[in-house]
Amino acid sequence: MRRAFVLGVGMTEFSKPGRPDPNYPELAHRAADAALHDAGIGYPQVEQACVGFVHADSTAGQRAVYELGMTGIPVMNVNNNCASGSSALLYARQLVQGGLADCVLALGFEKMQRGSLGTPNHPHAANPIEKFLEALSGLHEPFGAPVVLEMFRAAGTEHMQRFGTTPEQFAKVAEKNHRHSAGNPYAQFRDVHTLDEILASTEVCPPLTKLQCSPTSDGAAAAIVVSEDVVDRLGAADRAVEIVAQTLATDTAEAYDSAVNIVGTPISRRAARQVYEQAGVGPEDLDVIELHDCFSINEILTYEALGLCPEGEGGALVDSGDTTYGGRWVVNPSGGLISKGHPLGATGLAQCAELSWQLRGEAGPRQVDGARLALAHNVGIGSAGIVTLYRMAQS
Template sequence: MSNRTYVVGVGMTKFEKPGRRENWDYPAMAKESGTNALADAGIAYDEVQQAYVGYVYGESTSGQRAVYELGLTGIPVINVNNNCSTGSTALFLAAQAVRSGTVDCALALGFEKMQPGSLGSTYDDREQPMLKHILALAELREVAMPPAPWMFGAAGREHMEKYGTTAEQFAKIGEKNHRHSVNNPYAQFQEEYSLAEILAAKMIYEPLTKLQCSPTSDGSGAAIIASEAFVDKHGLAGQAVEIVGQSMVTDMRSTFEDNSAISLVGGQMSKTAAANVYEQAGLAPADVDVIELHDCFSTNELITYEALGLCAEGEGGKLVDAGDTTYGGRWVVNPSGGLISKGHPLGATGLAQCAELSWQLRGTAQRRQVEGASVALQHNIGLGGAVVVTAYRPAER
């Protein structure tokens, strides 16, 4: 990358069960996360030159309405919607604007105000964007509802059939992420469950029990992205986190030609984006210390281990059994509790991941801190489809 790009401020709200906070609408969510990010960077909103605001559910120009809580400065405000990868897409666009030299400071902000229960469609008078994926999977597996756990559960079943992965190995991921979330005050759930409790929870779509599925959530996250000149001008090098690699990939021919549920839920997209990032950053998986990845379901976390190159294809279960993805292991994956336990307000998820990794690299993650963390990797995916993978290092160390 020609121009160095940094995260200089992050903020988020606590993620909540939809409707739990009375009268908590999206402008208030955005005000909270955005104000926190600006305060973290020590700058005023009038220093922000562009804003990229992500959400999945909402009317057009909700992005403008959200950031008007921070100020009315006339800057370009771009609304972003990319399903579950919306937050990291806003981050990608803000970083791209800074990296290109178009601006020196940009805001990426995401929020979601969701309905309880499984995700549903808003417009029923046109083709659903996921229909192509659903029809392709229906040729491989008997259709079940709701669609999301069916699709990711089918990918898990494929992994079990091909590689001998067990339901218990997937459940161990749920156990780990719930255990991690106990130390995260921003998490929707902060309760530890035993492996037996994870396995005994209500079955949603085998092998996925309820405690291995991310919930619907309300909440917001934000990040301030800045150039090297801006960092120097404001003396922010001590807290700045450099984006040393970033790649966004959408569906490829392999998604539909592999005859694979794993490919249909983004396995090849994730693998391609990760490879791009490692090449850009001059890093290998072994160099990474801490990872926030898209565990919308425990099956996807295991599949993503392989896509990110943490292990060979088919060996994700061994990684779990060895304890290599928690404290004391080779990597700490989802120290925040991940989507499964922290929550998944779609537009905010990618920015919450960015916030967690920024805190980890600054050494300010408190009881969640990964000792000596110096390289972080973020993975955020949305079906239909898009994935963003980002690598970070501290500006000073």
């Protein structure tokens, strides 16, 4: 099978939703144009486009790339909930590795409404997460929060009951990620907050406070995925980032067994194991990680799913300082979803951009010293879990 490389990345600043402009075509244009410029190629060299989004109509991907030029290329629209951006990247990689294209644009964007995410507004269609909600109602007394928040609240409560995890440990995740985002010019929030400030912020759904929850956001991100032939032809091996391994996992029947499983922990664990096996590495080999901290609870669950620590010890791991600068790994140097923002279709590709900059030594004040092996984790409830491993081509 051929190798696939990220040759260029780009993204917009993530921002608070609610403004009419810029609309998603302009956001997508800015991110894709930046990725093309970073790759040193023009849009006519792109042979296919894979476009991820959630809150837009069916052919929004075409509308987005038409801003770059109407070249007649195939455009694939991808909706995999919060993993839509990584899904677009996965399809782009498969096209290149399968020999169907040498240069593919992976693009993700979102133009969102303010407030918590609710259930889909399609009265005559089944809710895609209804089975998860039915299982959750039999496991935990509902709090009355918006549906996604309710799911993660239950998972956090369950983890606390089983393993003694504390609200302070969840809050330490948010303290770390807000601190990291101070060096990220693309982040929606760049203010640093103390642990006490995070614990004292508005309680939205115990044990979560407002500063532990990712915001709704507007934004876009993009990557140019190419074959080894393109890298060689352009003499770009010193800038190309290889997609070493990548897996998309969906649920098995165990998804309904617990609140922790309902929010996708088993699929994250399975995807991570498959990626490690494909690449012949383990979590101890990683240097920098971007993971899906939609809520601080999920970062601790994901430490365990990725094998950074045994089950039940995610709280102790964040206490140890091993997930920030000076520790064993740097997790979410971008600020993560909590602080960078979470425009659903763009999130996975924003992770790709951050890790590409980290591996190329171009991350500025948030640079992880000696970053050589990077991992991204992106999950969408319902469910899709994608884990991607990156390294420099010259490695």
